[in-house]
Amino acid sequence: MGAIKNVALVGASGSLGTPVLNALVKSGSFNVTVLKRPSSTATFPASVDVRTADLSSKDSVVAALKGQDAVVSTVGIEALPAQDILVEAAVAAGVKRFLPSDFGSNISIPKTAALPIFKSKVAIHEKLREASAATPTFTYTLVCSGAFLDWGLEHNFLLNWEETKPKLFDGGKNIFSATSLDSIGQAVVGVLSHPDETKNRFVQIKDIDISQSQLLDIAKKVDPAKEWHDPIHIDTADLERSSNESLAKGQISMPVMVGYIFRAIFGPAEYGSHFQTTDNELLGLGGKDEADVEAILRKLMLGRSSVEAQGEKWLT
Numbered sequence: 404m405g406a407i408k409n410v411a412l413v414g415a416s417g418s419l420g421t422p423v424l425n426a427l428v429k430s431g432s433f434n435v436t437v438l439k440r441p442s443s444t445a446t447f448p449a450s451v452d453v454r455t456a457d458l459s460s461k462d463s464v465v466a467a468l469k470g471q472d473a474v475v476s477t478v479g480i481e482a483l484p485a486q487d488i489l490v491e492a493a494v495a496a497g498v499k500r501f502l503p504s505d506f507g508s509n510i511s512i513p514k515t516a517a518l519p520i521f522k523s524k525v526a527i528h529e530k531l532r533e534a535s536a537a538t539p540t541f542t543y544t545l546v547c548s549g550a551f552l553d554w555g556l557e558h559n560f561l562l563n564w565e566e567t568k569p570k571l572f573d574g575g576k577n578i579f580s581a582t583s584l585d586s587i588g589q590a591v592v593g594v595l596s597h598p599d600e601t602k603n604r605f606v607q608i609k610d611i612d613i614s615q616s617q618l619l620d621i622a623k624k625v626d627p628a629k630e631w632h633d634p635i636h637i638d639t640a641d642l643e644r645s646s647n648e649s650l651a652k653g654q655i656s657m658p659v660m661v662g663y664i665f666r667a668i669f670g671p672a673e674y675g676s677h678f679q680t681t682d683n684e685l686l687g688l689g690g691k692d693e694a695d696v697e698a699i700l701r702k703l704m705l706g707r708s709s710v711e712a713q714g715e716k717w718l719t
């Protein structure tokens with residue numbers, strides 16, 4: 404297929420959308436358009452063409468996507484079902500490549516795909532396959548990044564380092580792959596720069612393979628003066644069971660869904676969170692090492708405590 408020049412980004416103001424937008428603009432390879440919701444108050448750099456589209460109206464989205472070669476979606480979890488209309492509109496507008504809002508676990512693995520948290524993402528993959536079969540000029544790429552590395556540490560998600568008793572899942576020894584937000588932005592640029600090599604398939608990327616125990620060791624190294632107590636051990640099979648019970652009672656809450664995410668990231672090898680192969684080289688990713696992780700934690704842990712020491716409120 405021909406080169407991709409015009410790229411529309413949906414969800415550009417989000418946690419992931421912001422670094423993806425930066426990477427697309429910084430690459431200098433694309434004309435970047437942002438699609439935002441009518442209710443969105445987000446602002447964007449002057450070099451970016453901003454269009455407003457109602458994601459619940461196919462006509463509105465088709466009009467906004469006219470002339471675009473590719474659509475990258477980084478919409479948040481609440482908006483994942485809205486991608487249904489986005490895909491239909493992209494096909495109707497003649498878009499050549501669609502990257503849905505994936506950026507996490509590898510849901511080509513049936514056990515992982517079966518976790519309820521991934522239902523919307525699995526459904527969109529199915530829709531993309533059908534759309535591409537019906538309209539072969541419409542293609543897609545599914546980006547698996549593993550856990551967000553910097554975001555996951557900042558939000559105490561990969562390790563709750565702010566506690567004195569960190570939580571370790573399944574003993575904390577399972578290795579999982581993780582990628583920083585900037586590297587994901589770089590990978591999106593890489594996919595759009597290599598449309599033939601990335602056509603209609605999953606791509607896997609990672610900065611590092613690491614375990615919670617390793618993260619805890621790094622956290623202890625960064626802040627040895629902190630009073631670290633024995634970790635709290637949590638079994639991800641229990642978490643999954645408890646989330647299933649809540650879901651069966653109609654309780655759909657973030658903690659319930661997070662139980663499934665912890666199972667997918669920290670659970671046994673069959674969930675595939677330790678990526679054995681990657682597309683790093685094709686997409687231009689160099690990877691990170693433990694020193695990089697230490698630098699992220701150092702900034703978070705020491706930055707945060709010194710701000711708190713001054714009695715100020717920590718702002719992320």
Ligand SMILES: NC(=O)c1ccc[n+]([C@@H]2O[C@H](COP(=O)([O-])OP(=O)(O)OC[C@H]3O[C@@H](n4cnc5c(N)ncnc54)[C@H](OP(=O)(O)O)[C@@H]3O)[C@@H](O)[C@H]2O)c1
Pocket residue numbers: 413414415416417418419420438439440443444445458477478479480481482485504505506507508548549550551554555
């Ligand atoms: N692997 C991991 O560890 C990990 C962690 C977090 C997230 N993720 C994944 O990364 C992707 C992006 O997540 P994120 O956390 O970056 O998203 P986010 O910050 O919650 O939201 C991204 C954007 O979605 C847009 N949006 C459109 N319709 C919306 C609606 N109805 N409600 C709320 N927002 C709406 C908004 O953009 P506008 O205001 O411009 O319209 C918003 O800024 C998702 O697929 C998520 O599952 C992965």
